[in-house]
Amino acid sequence: MTDSEMADLDGPAWADDDAEDVRPYALTNGRTEPRHQMRLASMVVARHEAKTGLAPEAESAVALCRSEPRSVAEIAAVLAQPVLVTKILLSDLIDDGALILSLTSDATCPDDPNLLEALLVGLRRRFPDCG
Amino acid sequence: MKIVIAGGFGAGKTTLVGAVSEIDPLTTEEYLTSASSGTDSLAGVEAKRTTTVSMDFGRITFTTPRHIVLMLFGTPGQERFRFTWDDLSHGASGAVILADTRRLQDSFAAVSYFEDRHVPFVVAVNEFDDAPHRYSCQEVRQALELPEETPVLLCDARDTRSASTALITLVSYALTSSRHPQTLQGARP
Numbered sequence: 001m002t003d004s005e006m007a008d009l010d011g012p013a014w015a016d017d018d019a020e021d022v023r024p025y026a027l028t029n030g031r032t033e034p035r036h037q038m039r040l041a042s043m044v045v046a047r048h049e050a051k052t053g054l055a056p057e058a059e060s061a062v063a064l065c066r067s068e069p070r071s072v073a074e075i076a077a078v079l080a081q082p083v084l085v086t087k088i089l090l091s092d093l094i095d096d097g098a099l100i101l102s103l104t105s106d107a108t109c110p111d112d113p114n115l116l117e118a119l120l121v122g123l124r125r126r127f128p129d130c131g
Numbered sequence: 132m133k134i135v136i137a138g139g140f141g142a143g144k145t146t147l148v149g150a151v152s153e154i155d156p157l158t159t160e161e162y163l164t165s166a167s168s169g170t171d172s173l174a175g176v177e178a179k180r181t182t183t184v185s186m187d188f189g190r191i192t193f194t195t196p197r198h199i200v201l202m203l204f205g206t207p208g209q210e211r212f213r214f215t216w217d218d219l220s221h222g223a224s225g226a227v228i229l230a231d232t233r234r235l236q237d238s239f240a241a242v243s244y245f246e247d248r249h250v251p252f253v254v255a256v257n258e259f260d261d262a263p264h265r266y267s268c269q270e271v272r273q274a275l276e277l278p279e280e281t282p283v284l285l286c287d288a289r290d291t292r293s294a295s296t297a298l299i300t301l302v303s304y305a306l307t308s309s310r311h312p313q314t315l316q317g318a319r320p
Contacts, residue, residue: 038187040218041133041202071202073188077157082183084162108132110224111251116306119132119201119224122193123302127151127295130194 027057027085030124036094036101043069043102044090051098057081058089062098069102133222135296136187136205137245138229139237143257143288144205145187150294152189152203155233159186183254186219225305226252227297229288232266233259235274242275251305255286256257 001011025032046066054062056077064070064078076086108115124130135145146308149156163182187205192198206219220226226245230238238254245252266274269314277283282300287293 004231039221040204041222043200069200071188071190071200073159073186073202073204076156076161077188079221080160082160082162108222110132110222111305111309113306113309115132115199116224116302116309118197119199120299120302120306121196122199122201123191123268123295123299125195125229126191127292127299129292130296130299 004039025085028088029054031088032084034084034091036087038090038101040071040073040074040083040089042072043104044072044094044099045069046099047097049097051096054093054098058093060097061086061089061093061105065099098125102125132199132224133202133204134301135201135219135223135226135250136229137226137241137252138257139231139234139241140207141231142231142234142237144229147227147255147286147288147294147297148187148189148203148205150289150291151191151298153191154189156205157188159188160184161186184291220248220250223250225301226250226299228252228254229286230254230256230263230271230275231254231259232271235266235271238275242277251301253282253284253297253301253304255284257286257288263314 044065045068046062051062060079061075064075072083072086072090075090076083079086079089081089090099090101094101136147138144145156150305160183163184185206186207187203189203189205191201191203193201204219204223226241228238228241242252242254254275254277255269256266256268258265268285271277272281272283282304284300286297290302
């Protein structure tokens with residue numbers, strides 16, 4: 001029997017959207033609101049002191065932002081968890097002292113000419129072939 | 132910093148993010164609960180449903196002339212996903228709207244969304260080999276009713292050079308707009 005035939009046999013009982021919805025919120029003990037205000041582009045970074053005894057998802061999140069700050073969007077993608085669930089996990093890790101929410105990333109002014117100019121210079125250096 | 136890559140389904144958002152990102156593009160998922168409208172609605176039923184919306188994520192890290200992490204978000208352009216864009220567009224320095232000339236109407240929602248929020252944007256006309264007719268930038272500008280100062284360029288989203296030109300054109304335009312806010316017809320709120 002091929003994999004797809006197996007999948008057909010397993011059928012809607014397990015493959016439907018409702019089944020997928022269960023697990024992410026189990027990770028958050030049913031909570032649906034993060035305690036810390038975060039956006040997709042908010043950055044978190046791991047504190048130096050190593051934390052032990054974390055759940056696997058939390059362990060992965062901390063490992064990901066060990067070397068440099070990572071955005072909520074990227075962490076959610078790597079954990080393969082929805083953004084809201086990720087924010088709740090990250091909130092817990094911030095409260096536990098495993099992660100720090102970077103304040104500068106949210107305070108960045110998107111139309112600051114100095115930043116835009118630096119970005120333009122950076123892009124032109126990175127992609128020198130461009131017009 | 133943050134740039135949004137917007138466009139209709141299949142317009143090449145993932146491809147463009149992948150062409151310039153230093154990491155393989157990632158998929159960020161979010162659950163959205165909304166009162167369904169339009170095509171989703173069941174007659175006479177006040178339906179609320181949870182859907183999953185996927186965003187493409189990529190990034191470019193710069194160390195010179197200063198440390199900047201540029202995040203790229205590829206966002207679905209469908210009208211019914213517009214409510215997801217608020218977090219995406221919050222703090223965005225600009226947007227590249229990928230226009231697929233086979234379905235130019237898909238770009239209208241994105242154009243009006245960023246116009247309303249005074250977020251600078253450029254329109255990148257993705258060139259598809261199977262498009263029955265190649266439109267000029269001027270034709271696209273007229274069809275989308277864009278002001279003369281809004282950059283419109285042809286773009287092959289698969290090509291790093293072409294994709295990065297779209298980003299550079301956008302940032303250059305955003306920089307000009309930040310120095311001369313009147314070009315965006317009003318200051319950013």
